[in-house]
Amino acid sequence: MSVINILPIKWFGDREAYMCSEVKIITVGLNPSDKEFREKDGDPFTSQLRFPDYINGNNASLEKALNNYFKKTPYRQWFNTGFEPILNGMGASYYSTNGYSLRALHTDICSPWATNPTWSKLPVSEQKKLISTGFPEWQDLVDELEPDIILFSIPQKYVKMLNIGPFDDLCSFPTTKDGQIRKKPVIIQKGMYGKSLAVFGRTWSIPFGSLGKEQKKELGNKIISYYGTI
Numbered sequence: 001m002s003v004i005n006i007l008p009i010k011w012f013g014d015r016e017a018y019m020c021s022e023v024k025i026i027t028v029g030l031n032p033s034d035k036e037f038r039e040k041d042g043d044p045f046t047s048q049l050r051f052p053d054y055i056n057g058n059n060a061s062l063e064k065a066l067n068n069y070f071k072k073t074p075y076r077q078w079f080n081t082g083f084e085p086i087l088n089g090m091g092a093s094y095y096s097t098n099g100y101s102l103r104a105l106h107t108d109i110c111s112p113w114a115t116n117p118t119w120s121k122l123p124v125s126e127q128k129k130l131i132s133t134g135f136p137e138w139q140d141l142v143d144e145l146e147p148d149i150i151l152f153s154i155p156q157k158y159v160k161m162l163n164i165g166p167f168d169d170l171c172s173f174p175t176t177k178d179g180q181i182r183k184k185p186v187i188i189q190k191g192m193y194g195k196s197l198a199v200f201g202r203t204w205s206i207p208f209g210s211l212g213k214e215q216k217k218e219l220g221n222k223i224i225s226y227y228g229t230i
Helices: 017-021 059-067 086-088 124-145 154-164 213-227
Strands: 025-029 105-108 149-152 166-173 181-193 196-200
Touching: 017 059, 017 124, 059 154, 086 213, 105 124, 149 213, 154 196, 181 213
Parallel strands: 025 105, 025 149, 149 196
Antiparallel strands: 166 181, 181 196
16 A cells, blocks of 8 residues: 555645635545655655644644644645635635635545555555545545535546536636637536535646636636525
């Protein structure tokens, strides 16, 4: 098994502020990056890079470290270019310093454990072993969090684990971020996961990676506007 056995990242962000938000929003990836524990390949893995509040084996310190993630040294390259612009378009943010009233959390559907090599390079047998415990844990966490909106940017085969009913289109983006006409428009889909509005978009290096920053903000506006109608 290729688990980086330092700490499970059950969520990223200020859970208390999230629970107090008027609209509760979570984002979903597959599993944490190894960049949570080292800046570059070859560096030793450590919790002190992004989770300095964590004391090995201490559950209270683990929750504190997870809640303080975006107040310390988060993996900004991934979060800030991935989900954050969509959240901003919804009036939300992972960060308390960005001026948005809604606080979002990030979660991972397959496993709370980072791996080396990364998820896509793991043998299928190892992926399945991690999913066998990670996915039920994610479901339990979502039951506790009771989100109003969930943003998914994961491959279709993992969406199928959710047993969501029929999807339909929320909106489409026929142009690139530079205004060029695409061969195929980017389609954003929606469905319901329990009582939560579930929104789905493709990952392309980063979440919803086929969209530019301003397009992501526009998407956020569309999502929150649609949520207000249901």
